[in-house]
Amino acid sequence: MTETESIAYDVVVLGAGPVGENVADRTRAAGLSTAVVESELVGGECSYWACMPSKALLRPVIAQADARRLPGLAAAVQGPLDTAKITARRDAFTSHWKDDGQVGWLEGIGADVHRGHGRITGPREVTVAGADGTERVLTARHAVAVSTGTRAVLPELPGLAEVKPWTSREATSAKEAPGRLIVVGGGVVATEMACAWQALGSQVTLLVRGKGLLNRMEPFAGELVAEALGEAGADVRTGTSVASVTREDGTVVVVTDGGERIEADEILFATGRAPRTDDIGLDTIGLEPGSWLPVDDSLRVTGSDWLYAVGDVNHRALLTHQGKYQARIAGAAIAARASGVPLLETDPWGAHAATADHSAVPQVVFTDPEAAAVGLSLAEAEQAGHRVRAVDYDLANVSGASLYGDGYRGRARMIVDLEREILLGVTFVGPGVGELIHSATIAVSGEVPISRLWHAVPSYPTISEVWLRLLETYRDN
Ligand SMILES: Cc1cc2nc3c(=O)[nH]c(=O)nc-3n(C[C@H](O)[C@H](O)[C@H](O)COP(=O)(O)OP(=O)(O)OC[C@H]3O[C@@H](n4cnc5c(N)ncnc54)[C@H](O)[C@@H]3O)c2cc1C
């Protein structure tokens, strides 16, 4: 028989990924009693099957590629990577898929962790079904925050389930490199995982249905990454779709839309994400199960005064750092409303408005070379009706870049809003540029005028001197 317990809180957070954890952090800091519901591991996709394990796999790959561009060091790093040691280090970064540390952290801030599958069962009510058959009804005096994230989407190909394809979960947690790996997709997961597993010992074939990789960034980002993947030995095929896939005697067999047959040991589908909202009780409150949850800038779901959707699940920006930013804002908005503040600071850039989601989202793709961007690309800026100029610079001509590695290849672009003389977007592609993007994020989110950027002097000889070159190029052309 099911035993039901009922507990009242100020706030109930559904989903304890990085975003749910941060909502709880802020509501607890405001003195609100907070329950956090988690059906798998506290820490979410990011900690166990996404950001952390993928970057732990990629870090030695990038370090080796950098070292190979330095005479005197290159010879010392010619051998293959030690995949077993790298996956062991990756396992340590995922705490061996145990969440005691993160549970302890949540308990340390005074949040109650409820393990089990949570479903909304009415206004301000979440029912948690525990694995042991228990049921707890959690009621929220002020807010329910949904931060249930996403899952991988697989294309509808007949017999795909029998092939047992990899999704991002298997690609980030595999113990060994498959001899041959087909990667389907041209987005961030596909390019990062193709780069990682090619270097870790697989022969990778990347099947991209579109014209190129990373198509949300400036076109040169995908071009430079594709070129480097090819040089690393991967077979990058653009304009290629999977017509059928089967597993024959253990071997994966893909037939492409062009009729080519490709064999592999494993196949990874990195073909996008869907919201984990199909089984969280949205129908009980008049919302569509399986849909992304649209929100206002305080992260409150359209039409509701108690339901918030934070992180991946609202589809604003599927990135951990951006979800955590939203969590800080949602937590502050929940706390302000709970304390009866009559007017919230919801104007652009106010304390209760996730304004950066619209105009200043940064992202780093951790491939060799790295691709990093913030704000709008040229195409996005033009589409939005801005009068803009794209200013380009070849990173190879920056002293700091040529010192960084011989034969340095990279490119930078800034998008100048010609009306306001501020930057709408910046993209850097090249080895070592990931750490540069925050300078651009400050320029874009701060709407720093070009006239003032001249006074932000980059140190010599760093790759950051590209800032000076971009300003000179803008001034002189
Ligand atoms: C391979 C890969 C690499 C990535 N690398 C990066 C990166 O380098 N940098 C970056 O910024 N972003 C990266 N991302 C994106 C990043 O993982 C997500 O943006 C981030 O995890 C979103 O956090 P979240 O808390 O919204 O959701 P999630 O991390 O998905 O967490 C949601 C949590 O909710 C739980 N949950 C779901 N439904 C229920 C329910 N009904 N009841 C109880 N609990 C539930 C889940 O178990 C999960 O723990 C990567 C993504 C992938 C796939």
Ligand SMILES: NC(=O)c1ccc[n+]([C@@H]2O[C@H](COP(=O)([O-])OP(=O)(O)OC[C@H]3O[C@@H](n4cnc5c(N)ncnc54)[C@H](O)[C@@H]3O)[C@@H](O)[C@H]2O)c1
């Ligand atoms: N370093 C990072 O910041 C990082 C790393 C990984 C993932 N992420 C985030 O996670 C999210 C998910 O990434 P993703 O790469 O899974 O999704 P994505 O939406 O970025 O890319 C999906 C790719 O699959 C292709 N595709 C979709 N359906 C297909 C089909 N049926 N057949 C062939 N190709 C198909 C698309 O054209 C696209 O190239 C992204 O928003 C990304 O920003 C971030």
